[in-house]
Amino acid sequence: MSRTRKSGVLLHITSLPSKFGAGDLGPCAYEFVDFLADAKQKLWQVLPLGPTELFGSPYAPYSAFAGNTYLVSPELLVEDGLLHPSDLANPNVASAEHRPLLITKAFTNFQNSPSSMLQAEYRAFCRANKYWLPEYALFRALKVQFQEKSWVHWPSDATMRNPAALRSWRQKLSREIQELKFGQFLFFRQWQMLKAYAHRKGIAMMGDLPLFVAHDSADVWGKPHLFQLDKRGLPAFVAGVPPDYFSKNGQLWGNPVYNWKAHDREGFTWWLQRIATLLKLVDLIRLDHFRGFAAYWQIPFGAPTAATGRWMPGPGSDFFAKIKVELGSLPFIAEDLGFIDAKVVKLRQQLKLPGMRVLQFAFEALKPNLHSPHAYPRNCVVYTGTHDNDTAVGWYRKASPAVQDYTRRYLGTNGAAIAWDLIRAALASPANTAVIPLQDLLSLDSEARMNTPGTIKGNWRWRCPAGVLNEQLSRGLAELTALYGRG
Numbered sequence: 263m264s265r266t267r268k269s270g271v272l273l274h275i276t277s278l279p280s281k282f283g284a285g286d287l288g289p290c291a292y293e294f295v296d297f298l299a300d301a302k303q304k305l306w307q308v309l310p311l312g313p314t315e316l317f318g319s320p321y322a323p324y325s326a327f328a329g330n331t332y333l334v335s336p337e338l339l340v341e342d343g344l345l346h347p348s349d350l351a352n353p354n355v356a357s358a359e360h361r362p363l364l365i366t367k368a369f370t371n372f373q374n375s376p377s378s379m380l381q382a383e384y385r386a387f388c389r390a391n392k393y394w395l396p397e398y399a400l401f402r403a404l405k406v407q408f409q410e411k412s413w414v415h416w417p418s419d420a421t422m423r424n425p426a427a428l429r430s431w432r433q434k435l436s437r438e439i440q441e442l443k444f445g446q447f448l449f450f451r452q453w454q455m456l457k458a459y460a461h462r463k464g465i466a467m468m469g470d471l472p473l474f475v476a477h478d479s480a481d482v483w484g485k486p487h488l489f490q491l492d493k494r495g496l497p498a499f500v501a502g503v504p505p506d507y508f509s510k511n512g513q514l515w516g517n518p519v520y521n522w523k524a525h526d527r528e529g530f531t532w533w534l535q536r537i538a539t540l541l542k543l544v545d546l547i548r549l550d551h552f553r554g555f556a557a558y559w560q561i562p563f564g565a566p567t568a569a570t571g572r573w574m575p576g577p578g579s580d581f582f583a584k585i586k587v588e589l590g591s592l593p594f595i596a597e598d599l600g601f602i603d604a605k606v607v608k609l610r611q612q613l614k615l616p617g618m619r620v621l622q623f624a625f626e627a628l629k630p631n632l633h634s635p636h637a638y639p640r641n642c643v644v645y646t647g648t649h650d651n652d653t654a655v656g657w658y659r660k661a662s663p664a665v666q667d668y669t670r671r672y673l674g675t676n677g678a679a680i681a682w683d684l685i686r687a688a689l690a691s692p693a694n695t696a697v698i699p700l701q702d703l704l705s706l707d708s709e710a711r712m713n714t715p716g717t718i719k720g721n722w723r724w725r726c727p728a729g730v731l732n733e734q735l736s737r738g739l740a741e742l743t744a745l746y747g748r749g
Contacts, residue, residue, distance in 0.1 A: 269689060269696040269748040270305025270468065271298060271703065272649070274320070274712070275333050276358075279728045284358040287452040288335025292459055294731065299463040301736040302749035306460060307468040307697050309649060310550075311453075311543060313402075316359060317722055319713075321550070322476040322517070324402065327394040327539050329449035331365060332358050338452055343377060344368035365448065369441045387447045393535055394480075399442035400428070401480035403435040413483040414495040421495060423483075453543050468595070468697075469544030471537070473551040473558075474501045474517035481532075482518055488525055488532060489518040492563075499560045502568035503551075506600050509716040512559070512568030519560055522577050530577075530584050537585065541593065552596035552615075553606040555581060582613050595643050595695075599623075619644045619693065621684045622657050625669040634672075635691040644693040646684040646702045649712040653701045654681040656708030681705040685739075689746040696748065703739060704730055 278285025278294055285291065298306055312323025313330045323330070336356045339345040345368055350356040356364065372380065388395060401413070408416045419427035432439065457467055475481045477497055482489050490498045497518035505512045525532065540547060549555075554576050561571035586592055596610045598617040610617055619642050623633040630637060638644060646654050658666060658680040670676060675683045681702045688696040701710040701724070713721040743749040 267694055267746075267748045268304040269698070269743055270303045270307055270465075271301075271700055272307040272645070272697050273700040273726070274309040274649070274722075275311075276722065277700070277712070277724050277726050279726045279731070281353050282336065282357045283353070284332070284725065286333050286335045286358070286361075287449075287456050288337040291335075291456050295456070295460050295463055295465060297731045297736055298460075298465050300733070301739040302743045303739070304464065304749055305466055305468050305546075305695070305697060307548070308470065308544075310470045310472055311540075319722060320470075321472045323472075323479065324405075324476065325394070325398045325480045326475050326536050327391075328398045328446055328480070329453065329543075331445040331449050332361050333452075334361060334365060334445065334448045335452055336361070336364050338455075339364065339368050339448070342380065343375075344371050344380075365445045366441060368448070369444045372444060383451065384444065384447050387450060388443060391446070391450075391539075394539070395443055395446060396439075397484045398446070398480040399439040400432060400435070401483055402442050403438040404431060406438065407431075407435065412478040450542070457543065466545040467543070468546045468548060469540055470548045470550055471540055473549070473554045474515065474519070477516065477518050485532065488521055488528075490521050491518060497563045500563055501554070501558060502561050502571060503559050503600055504571060505569060509568075511716075512571070513716055514561060514565070514568040519558060519574070522575075526577065526580070530581060533581070534585065534588050537589070541589075546593050546595065548595045548597055549615075550597050552598050552610065552617075553600065553602055556606045556609045557603075579609060579612060599648075614641070616641045616643050616695065618642065618648075619691075620648060620651065621646045621688055622651055622654070625665050625672065626661070628664060628668050635687050635693075638691050638693045640692050640694050642693045643695040643697060644688045644691050645697050645699070646681070646688055647699055649699070650715050652708050652711050653699070653706050654684050655702075655705055656711060659707070679705065686742060689742050689748060698739075700726060703735060 275286065275291065276284045278290040280286060280290040310320040310323060311329050312320065312325055313328050314320060314323050316332060336345060336350050340347055340350065345364060349364065349367065404416060404420055413421055420431065460467055486495060492498050499519050500515065501517040501519050502514045503512055556576050556578060557573045558576055559568065559571045560574045561568050582592060592613055592615060594615050596615040596617050598606060598610055599620065619633050619638055621633065621644065624631065624635065647657065651657065652660065658669065658677065666677065673683045673687055682705065685698055685702060688698065710724050712724050
């Protein structure tokens with residue numbers, strides 16, 4: 263990562279203000295890029311981009327390679343001649359909830375009145391992504407065929423990937439498979455257009471790579487030998503974290519853990535392809551749960567909580583050495599929060615990766631610690647909070663009087679504008695990179711929180727209100743950014 267001081271904003275695509283209810287890759291995304299440029303920001307950080315249910319966790323996608331077609335912009339489909347403006351006349355009909363129906367209509371139009379340019383682009387896309395696209399499309403088509411059941415509950419010949427059965431299903435579901443491939447083409451095409459626009463504005467895109475994948479995914483179904491599964495295809499062990507700041511019982515994520523020996527034998531090919539695919543979309547990758555590359559928390563499948571798990575060794579430096587040989591660099595930020603021991607620190611330092619600092623954590627111990635701004639190394643990324651934290655305002659209002667007092671004294675403030683006090687501290691800090699969640703720029707309370715770890719309801723739904731990304735906000739952020747030598 264560059265040593266130049268810079269700053270950016272954390273905002274997932276779904277949270278963009280949009281007339282269709284949830285953000286997508288259309289005009290609302292381009293307007294946000296314009297806002298970032300006006301505010302002198304250099305980074306736009308998003309959450310994972312994989313396919314999920316409409317309000318599903320972006321950290322448990324159906325594929326480690328595919329994109330989320332709920333993010334496909336209907337307005338850009340109109341520009342491409344794949345939809346008619348009348349198809350969007352009713353915002354409810356064009357909403358994210360009905361996006362699959364619009365893609366079906368766009369695919370029908372593509373087949374009936376194909377643009378030669380789009381046809382050529384589509385064929386090139388399918389050729390370039392043949393290492394994951396056919397398998398993903400078949401997986402999703404089969405899920406629909408079998409009423410969205412997990413693949414372990416499909417007919418046994420499909421579950422166990424009988425070659426003759428899969429050939430038969432590919433023939434029977436040919437149109438559905440082609441439409442699913444087309445949806446991925448639309449996602450990647452629209453994203454590349456957005457990325458190019460951001461680059462023209464001087465803004466880099468930062469993505470997020472979850473360490474683990476969902477059990478009910480094309481990856482686990484397609485390559486079960488790369489995961490620790492039993493003979494039925496169920497996980498032998500699942501991932502999580504031990505009791506920590508976020509949860510007294512730990513977090514039971516439920517993702518199957520890797521068979522790292524199998525990955526090593528194959529030269530980490532699956533990982534190399536996964537990272538290379540994501541780098542087509544973003545410039546920089548946040549490695550979620552980086553500590554799992556040193557050691558991960560393994561929990562017996564069926565355990566009621568994560569407390570019964572144990573630490574198991576990850577792939578370590580050998581993995582990253584292979585990545586560096588293939589990619590030529592390590593364009594990563596290490597998410598090194600939670601329980602971090604000396605081995606994790608040693609691995610991150612050996613790789614020279616920037617770690618993360620979170621300002622909210624600076625004050626809860628009521629004494630200086632590694633999250634205190636004065637203690638930051640230059641090679642780190644500071645956040646006022648992450649997608650897993652409460653907003654700055656919500657955190658402060660819920661903090662104990664002692665924490666509030668310590669925060670005010672440290673920041674030299676009365677706490678009346680606590681979100682911007684924290685933003686100022688982040689931008690002024692020695693950290694080369696500062697990233698601010700949009701909720702904190704807007705000084706929003708807990709109702710704007712993106713995710714509460716350990717819970718399954720009400721997450722990932724926050725939407726930015728219309729009209730708030732105004733000149734006053736961009737000018738204020740630009741002034742602070744310039745004042746502290748960023749941008």
